[in-house]
Amino acid sequence: MFEADVYSNDFFESAGFLRKQCPSGAWFWTLDPERVYSGDQEGVEYTFIGRQVFDGQYTLAQLRERALRWYEAQGHARMGSYPVLASLWRDDLLFNSASICDFQPHVIERQLEPPANPLVVAQKCVRLNDLENVGRSGRHLSSFTMLGHHAFNFEGEPEIYWISRTVELCHRFFTEELGADPKGITYVESAWAGGGNAGPCVEVMYEGIEIATLVFMSLAEDPDGEHDIKGVRYTAMPTRVVDTGYGLERVVWASQGTPNIYAAVSPGFLEKLVERTGFAIQGGIIDDYFRKMSSQDIETPLQYEKVQRQIAAELGVTPKELARAVRPAETLFTLCDFTRTLLLMLNDHVLPSNKDAGYLVRQLAKRIMVMLEEEQIDITPMELLGMQFDAMASDFPELEGKRETAQDIIAAELERHETTMERGRNQLIKEIKKLKKKKRTVFPNDKIFYFYDTLGLPLHYTREVIEEESDLELELTDEAWREFFNKSMALDAKKEARSWPEGQAATDRLYYEDPYATTGDAKVLSVHGDWVVLDQTIFYPEGGGQPYDTGALHIDGSELEVVEVQYHNGTIFHRLAEAPGDDLRGEQVSLSVDWSRRYGLMRAHSATHLLNATLREVLGFHVRQMGAQKGVESSRFDIAHYRTITPGQIQEIEGRINEVIFSGAPITTEVMQRGSAESRYGFFIYQGGFVPFDQLRIVTLGEGGMDEAIDIEACAGTHLRDIREAALFKLLEVKQIQNNVYRLRYSVGDEALSFFQQSEQLLNKVVRAVGSSRDDALQKVTNLMEETKEQSKLLSGYEESLIQLQANASRDAAESKPTLYFFKSPVPKDRAMRHIIRMARTGKNQAFFVIFEDGALFIRSKDLKAIDFKASSEQFGAFELLKASPDMVILGGRPEAGAAWDVGRRLMGRA
Incomplete structure (x- = not known):
């Protein structure tokens, strides 16, 4: 935490704010001398529910436009929302989770200039780290709109604004523009860290809910830094950034005073769902429950269950009675949020897949489908998405024209889901039986996460199946859940970049001035082994999926072959087939590019x-x-x-x-x-x-x-x-x-x-080979293929009969089981395999030990596990004997046959 003087500022002083300490330990600033609590303590119910705490009730579109216009009037340039898919410009983040993500790391580290300074943006965000709480808490969202006004204060340049002006703008917006009670707002001192940066912050609380966070980013991650925030070391950075985040959906909720955030954000969609399902989402115990649940900080499904039991006791009902009463509402709230987030993802071209962002889209779509099935809701996922599409149209006009494609994407995903759910349940039951056979008493956590993560089975569904099929216990802890979730959200490790000499002069890129130029002149600025740097070049370096140019440097009648060209920090490096030596530095050279390749x-x-x-x-x-x-x-x-x-x-x-x-x-x-x-x-x-x-x-x-x-x-x-x-x-x-x-x-x-x-030449060859005209070639080839197929069937049937006859002749006469067939195959191994496997599959308690020219195969009908042997293996010397006497009958009683017979019996465990 930072010292008190970090948070003290001219606005607080001039406006008459007081610094107080909450009984919970937090320090906060307020205009109310009678206030005791910061408003941020856990478990305190929201006071805006059922009341009007702003000057009006807003929809998301109304509030977003009002906020953007107000900050524009305060000198901020309005920016459009970036995509929710942050991996388009960041390699450490899948989805955009805050407005500052738009500018990390490139603007923060001043690799790029900000598009405006100061600026304001209403950024669409996706955060999937609280999925288990969505719908259940009454306040969690997986997607939301973050209004951010940002100022970038670069070292050595005039300050745009810092802490005092930031707090003033925030306070004026909520009080002057939205009509909030000035004494109802508190500013709670805290610290923030994310994306490699950190700094002090104040959390803006109003009527019990956090409506904004004002971050003063001034630190960069550094293992030797002097500041410790949440176990990570940081040091001061040259750029100081105002990073604010206003949760617009939360402000919409507070303005409407509804019992839960979903009724405020998507009222039309919920009304349609209630009409179609008949589910109750408000009134009586439901409102009482969400009023209490919404103020709880819950991180894992297990904590949710614990809190729900506590609330049940407070309301005077059993946990089962409470769960039965609120589950329909939780379901509709969750469907409301998940479909909203899914549409925002699809709108930004993120398709379901098994990797990275697409994997999370698939998980979200699976959860929607499972919920519809479990609650027996007679609405298809496609219809549900269409209902949400209509509800979101006014808030997100960029969705226009994308309805049918979005629904078809989910239709394709539904086809996949129906297959994977059936397979998932079958695999789960098979796993339960396996554990019971091993006399295990606990269902392992890694298996729970496998069925959840890979096969898409919800945690509660997995638990129900385990309880139905066994008495196995679950030992899933909060810590195990957190560890799993962190792993599932992690990105693939970055590939190590090639090391380049630093401090090189920028190269003038002549290939942009004239991409058709095949020759040019340049001066050699530096030599690094077999790499050279020129003052200008016509050679295009590898990048953007386009391979590098090749060609040559010419000097004093000699030609130096250019075999690779790369770009790094404004400098273009040319690799030569042979290292030229330092004496090339400072020389003038002629350039020629391989034009055919270019x-x-x-x-x-x-x-x-x-x-x-x-x-x-x-x-x-x-x-x-x-x-x-x-x-x-x-x-x-x-x-x-x-x-x-x-x-x-x-x-x-x-x-x-x-x-x-x-x-x-x-x-x-x-x-x-x-x-x-x-x-x-x-x-x-x-x-x-x-x-x-x-x-x-x-x-x-x-x-x-x-x-x-x-x-x-x-x-x-x-x-x-x-x-x-x-x-x-x-x-x-x-x-x-x-x-x-x-x-x-x-x-x-x-x-x-x-x-x-x-292709023309190949067609002519085919025409000549089949002896027909071009027009008749296709029919002739088709006829030949049909004839070949019929002949293959006849050959296959004949081979199967031969194998069956040989097998029957070699059958073990002993009554002990399983019955062993030990014979030499009359058919080559590659064609005999499927016949022998079919025989093993259709028979019961049988085994086959079959000799081939190049080895042997052992297979049991019990498990169809095949063991493939090579003829050179010493322990099967009898193979050579059988090759030498192909007509030998195994059961003839000869000593040599007995030796081979012993091999089979040992394999069967009956020696």
Whole structure:
């Protein structure tokens, strides 16, 4: 915690605020001399419920606009909300959880300038760390709108504003603009940390609820720092940032005074749900319960159950009676919140998958489906999403036109869910039986989390099945739950970056001035082994999915081959085939680029932009680039998409692309300031990934603005002047590489033409081979395939009969079980395997020990576990004997046969 003088400021002093200490220990500032409590202590019920504490009742859209306009009047520039998918510009965060995330780390560390200073933004946020409390507490949300007004005070520059002005703006907004009682507001001293930064903060409390947090970010994470906050060391940073967060949904709730936040945020949606289900969500014990529950701080499902028991005692009912009364309301509240969050995710192109952000979308969708099934609600997930879509339309106009696609995404997910839930229950029951057989008394935590995390079985559902099927105990602790959740939210470890020499001069990038230039001149500034740095270059470095250029440096008649080019902090490094030596430093050199490679990559890159735009047209708005690699011979493009891409769609995509190529469309490049580009074109100009520069190269395919152009992206690659130069486009392959991720491989220009020529040659070979005309070739091949299939069936039946005869002749005459068949197969192993497995599967208490030319196979009908042996194994010397005497009957009583027979009996455990 920080010293008292950190929080003291001119506004508090001039306005007459008093600093007091709450019995709970917290220090706070207030205008009420009679106030004893800070308002932040746990368990104190909210006092705004059923009362009017502002000058009016607001919807989210009304409050958001009112707040943005007010801060604009105070000198702040209004910014649009960034996407909820923070991994578009951050590698340490999946979803945007606060308005400051928009500017971490690039602006905070001044790698980039802020888009305005000061600024205000109403940021859509997603936080999934309290999912178990959503719907149950009456106040938790998995998505919300955070109003943030931010000021960036850079070292050596005039201060924008700091603590005093921040608190003044906050107090004036709530009292002057919204009509809050000045004496009802308290400012509780605290500390904040997140995203590698920290600082003192004050939590703004009003009528028992925290409506804002004012953070004064001034520290950066440092293991040797002098400040300790929540066990992490920090040190002072040169930039001081005003980081405020106003929970707009909470303010909406307080303005309406409803018993729970969901009734305030989504009244229309809840009314429709109540009408369709007949569930009670208010009145009597339900209102009393949520009034008490909403002020509790609950971190795990186990704590929730404990608190619910306490409230049941206070209300004079049993825990079961209370749970039965409030569960319908909890269900509808949860559905209200989860569908809202799901739509915000889908709107920002996040599809269900098994990894990262998509994994969390899938978990949310699963929970919705399970709830509908468990509570026997006769509404499909698609219909539910449509109801929420209608309810959100006025608050989130950006959803317009996306309803049908969003519903179809969930329809595809429902098909998957129905399969996985059945499989999950079956696996759970199988696991229970296995534990009972081992005489275990406890169902392990790791298994609980497996069924929850991987198969999507809710915790309470898993518990119910375990109780129904066994007397196994659960030992799930709060600590185990926290550890699991932290692991499930963790991102993949970052790959270690290549180390580069620092302090190098920036390289002038001539390839942007003229991407068609094949030669140039430069001066060698430095040499680092086989890498050289030039003052300017025509060589494009690897980046944005475009491979580097190759070519040569020329000096005094000698040619130095350039085999790799890389970019780091404004400097371009050129790797030569051989280390040139330090005497090259300071020399003038001529440059020549491999034009065939460069032009092929330019064609591929420009065609990729066209492909991206076409995929959104044909498949839907949700398509998001997941990766790309351009190449001369072929390129690949990975996209997020939720259904199989059909042959008809492939044909349409290819046709539309070639239509544009044949018609032609100009490709232009404009350098824009980041803030202007984002404001004009939106955040999804970063289709190929975030570009961490203040000045962006905006590449436009086609003519006109945002609505008329074919594609507009921030891109650092080299491009054609007109897409007509791509000449030809051919999709070579489309395949699914992950769940809901598809890879498209394609060729452009000469390589696409080469593919068509090779296909033509192959077709001619087929025509000659089958002895028909082109028109009849397909039918001829089809007929041959049918004939081959029939012959294969006959051959397979004949082989199965041979194996059966050989097996029957070798059957163990002993009455002991299981019955053993020990014989040499008359059919090669690769074809005999499926016949032998079928025999083992259909028989009971049987085993087969079968000799082949290259080994042996042992398989039991009990478990169908196969053991594969090599003929060279010493313990099975009898194999050679059987090869030498293929007609030998095992049961003939010969000594050699007896030796082989002993092998089989030992395997059966009957020696």
